[in-house]
Amino acid sequence: MKLLLTAGGISNNSIHDALVDMLDKPIAESSALCITTASYxxxxxxxxxxxxxxxxAGAPMTELGWKSMGVLELTALPSIDKELWVPMVKETDVLLVNGGDPLFLSYWMQQSGLADLLPSLRLVYVGMSAGSMVMAPNIGEFFVGWTPPNGGDETLGLVDFAMFPHLDHEMLPYNTMANAERWAAGMQGPAYAMDDQTAIKVIDGAVEVVSEGHWKLFTP
Structure with missing residues (x-):
């Protein structure tokens, strides 16, 4: 699985080009499934x-001209046979994962069985905001909203770094660099603060920042 972890979707040409490069074919020839469970x-x-x-949504994801588009609702998956959805996920080229609450998303990825399936998939995972944050080991208290049954701020841990999205966003006055620094001081591993013009590519464990905006890496 290849990861393209964004704060604001496919928001500029550099991130768009990175996506096409990861797909190894045009978007118009690629199938996608979108997941918006986190928003609920x-x-x-x-x-x-x-x-x-x-x-x-103002953050380009589903409207990029995909060959086909489907919706994968994680809260429905535990109540249906895996034979009805697992083959579909394995055959798709891209998962487009919307923002919202990262802990809610993490919980339903695990409850649905998608979290166990993700590492074996040969597709491009494109996250936006919470859809990206869920890949981290944890999100930090700054971002805790919905509380999972076992408490805590742990997420899937499929990458070894955490993310502070929407840096200096005009509609999110608390997402400042100063608050990002305080957030990062409480994290156990590497942590990126990133604006909506920034994405992080992860391919076979190699991490690359793609940006036409601003970002900062904090190390322990």
């Missing part, structure tokens, strides 16, 4: 999900 843990989450499905 936010106020107005149903509307946010609809905006994501319809390409109106």
């Amino acid at each position: 843990a936010l106020r107005g989450g149903a509307g946010l999900a609809w905006q994501f499905f319809n390409g109106q």
